[in-house]
Amino acid sequence: MWNNIRSMFTAKSSREVAKGRLQLVLAHDRTGLEGGRLQEMREEIAKVIARYVQIDAEAVEIEIETRSRETQLTVSSRIQTRTAT
C-alpha cells in the first residue's frame, strides 16, 4: 500500500510522458527509415561485426536519439572475448 501511495507521488505527469513519447517518435521519423528497414540494418550490421569478432547477433542494439535538430544513431554490441569463452 505504501508503495502505491509513493508511486502516486512519483508517477510521471502526462506532460512528461508526452515529451518522452514525442522524443522517441521523432527520433524514428527523422531517420526516414520505415517499416522493417531498421531491423534489416541491425541484422546487416550484426553480420559485419560477426565477421571480425564473436557476438551474439541478438545482442546488437540500435539506439536513435534526437536533440535540437540533430539525430544520433548508436550501435552497441557486447562481444564475446576470448578469455570469457
Added chain:
Amino acid sequence: MGRAIVITSGKGGVGKTTATANLGSALALLGHSVVLVDADTGLRNLDVVMGLENRIVYHSVDVIRGKCTLQKALIKDRRLDNLWILPASQTDDKDAVTPDDMRRIVNELKATHDFVIIDCPAGIEQGFKNAIAGADEAVVVATPEVSSIRDADRVVGLLAQSDVPARLIVNRISPHLVKRGDMLSQSDVIEILALELLGTVPLDDQIIATTNKGMPAVLEGKSLAAKELMRIAKRLAGMEVEAPSDVGFFTRIGRALGLSASPA
C-alpha cells in the same frame, strides 16, 4: 517588394486559418498593406473566418485560367483600408494549381503589397507544396500535443529542404493544464522542434466567439489571445516588442517545475 509568409502546420485544426486572419488583420492595423491568400483549394475557409464569404466573385483558379486579372479577384476588407484576400477555388481538381502558378501569383502580389500571408492546407502533399512555393519564410503553428508536434516536425524538415526559414507559434496553450503537469509547456515545444518562437497564443473562448461572427479577434481587441496575436504581428513586422506578460507567466511556471526555460 513585400514579404511572403506561409502559415503551415502539417496537422489540420490547429489554428492556421485563425492565425492567418488575425496576423494579417493585425499587420494591416499596424499600417502595412496586406493580402491574405487562401491556398486551401477545395476547402476554402479563410473567407468565412474573415466574414467575407458573401463577396466572392472570382478565385485563384480563375486567375490561373486567365478568366480574370489578379487585381480583379482580390476582395477588399471593408473594416481596414489596406487588407485584401484572394479566395481559394472550391474545385476538387488537385492539379488546378501548380507550384509555378502560386509562385507567379505571390510574386505579383509582393510587388504591390508589404505582406502576402498564405494560409496553407493541412497535409504535406500537393496543396502544401503549392502553398510554400512562393513563400520567403514560414510560420509553423503547433498545439502542445504529441500528434500536432509530430506533424509540425515533418513540416519543419520539408521547409528546411526547400530553404524556407521557419519560426514557431504555439497555439491553444492552457496555463492551468501546464501548471498541473497535464500539458506540454511552451519551452517543451521549442526544445523539441528547435525553432525560434514568435509567440504563444492561449486557448481562448473569444477566438471561437469572434470567429462565429466572421470578425478576426484582433479587431475586437481585448482578449488574451488577441493581445498575443497582435504582439506576434509586431514581431513579424520586425518591431521591438515588450516582454510578453502571458509568455512570461508560462516561463515562470516552467521554472517552478524545474524545466529549462529556453531551447538548447
